[in-house]
Amino acid sequence: MRLRLAVPSDAAAVARVHVRSWQAGYRGLLQDSFLDGLDAASWARTYTFDVTEPMTVLAVQGESIVGFVTTSTAAEPCLLMALYVDPDHWRAGIGRQLMSDALARFQELDRRAAELWVLDGNRRADRFYRAHGWQPDGRRRSETVRGVGVTEIGYTIAVN
Numbered sequence: 001m002r003l004r005l006a007v008p009s010d011a012a013a014v015a016r017v018h019v020r021s022w023q024a025g026y027r028g029l030l031q032d033s034f035l036d037g038l039d040a041a042s043w044a045r046t047y048t049f050d051v052t053e054p055m056t057v058l059a060v061q062g063e064s065i066v067g068f069v070t071t072s073t074a075a076e077p078c079l080l081m082a083l084y085v086d087p088d089h090w091r092a093g094i095g096r097q098l099m100s101d102a103l104a105r106f107q108e109l110d111r112r113a114a115e116l117w118v119l120d121g122n123r124r125a126d127r128f129y130r131a132h133g134w135q136p137d138g139r140r141r142s143e144t145v146r147g148v149g150v151t152e153i154g155y156t157i158a159v160n
Helices: 008-025 032-036 040-044 094-108 123-131
Strands: 002-005 055-061 064-072 078-085 113-119 135-145 148-158
Touching: 002 094, 008 032, 008 040, 008 055, 008 064, 008 078, 055 094, 064 094, 078 094, 094 113, 113 123, 113 135
Parallel strands: 078 113
Antiparallel strands: 002 055, 055 064, 064 078, 113 148, 135 148
């Protein structure tokens, strides 16, 4: 597996990973009808991989995109915006490599802290992020994500 920056022509493949991850990872947290109706093609049109901020790094096996991480370093604390791995590749170390890449980028830019938001009740994500040093910080927010209302929990990590 190798990591590389996303480019505009990757949008459809990234959207497939993104949608499949939501459908598997958020089952039981969001309505089945909503998850079953997700359309990768419409998601692909929303990505902006021709910019450096935010930045998306892909995990590629052979010719297949199997995961991605999107980060923003425009502000302090920096932001881990998304980290998803195709469900067929869960528990293979891909998420760990994407996380390491994101944290290394934050450190290279001499950032002090980073934050992320996790869907309330997402135990899998909670375990993953805690295993990598992130901690819930007591913040909660209500958001509309892809047209559905959700509650998210804030996590932070000291970077340097």
